[in-house]
Each structure stands twice: as C-alpha cells, then as structure tokens.
Amino acid sequence: MSVGGHFGTPDEVAEAAAFLLGRQAGFITGADLLMDGGVTAALRGGELTVP
Numbered sequence: 001m002s003v004g005g006h007f008g009t010p011d012e013v014a015e016a017a018a019f020l021l022g023r024q025a026g027f028i029t030g031a032d033l034l035m036d037g038g039v040t041a042a043l044r045g046g047e048l049t050v051p
Contacts, residue, residue, distance in 0.1 A: 008037060012035075013035060020033070
C-alpha cells in the first residue's frame with residue numbers, strides 16, 4: 001500500500017498523461033511528475049523510513 005492510501009491505477013496514470021498532453025498544461029515544461037502515492041515526500045519529510 002502506498003502512503004497515499006492506495007496503489008495507482010492505469011486510469012489515474014492516463015488522466016495525468018492526458019492533462020500533460022492537453023492545452024491546460026501548456027505552461028508546464030521540464031517537470032518531473034512523481035506518481036508514487038506520496039512515498040518520495042514521506043521519505044524526504046521523515047514520515048517514512050527505509051528499514
């Protein structure tokens with residue numbers, strides 16, 4: 001289980017891709033889109049530790 005409460009689904013990934021390919025994301029360039037359910041943020045914030 002991810003920190004965000006559930007595993008990502010293919011539909012959620014597709015929605016993110018559709019957004020990035022759409023007109024609304026025209027100002028977004030050179031960005032990393034972390035789709036890990038918040039694991040990276042939790043590790044960096046100290047809320048999650050690696051055994």
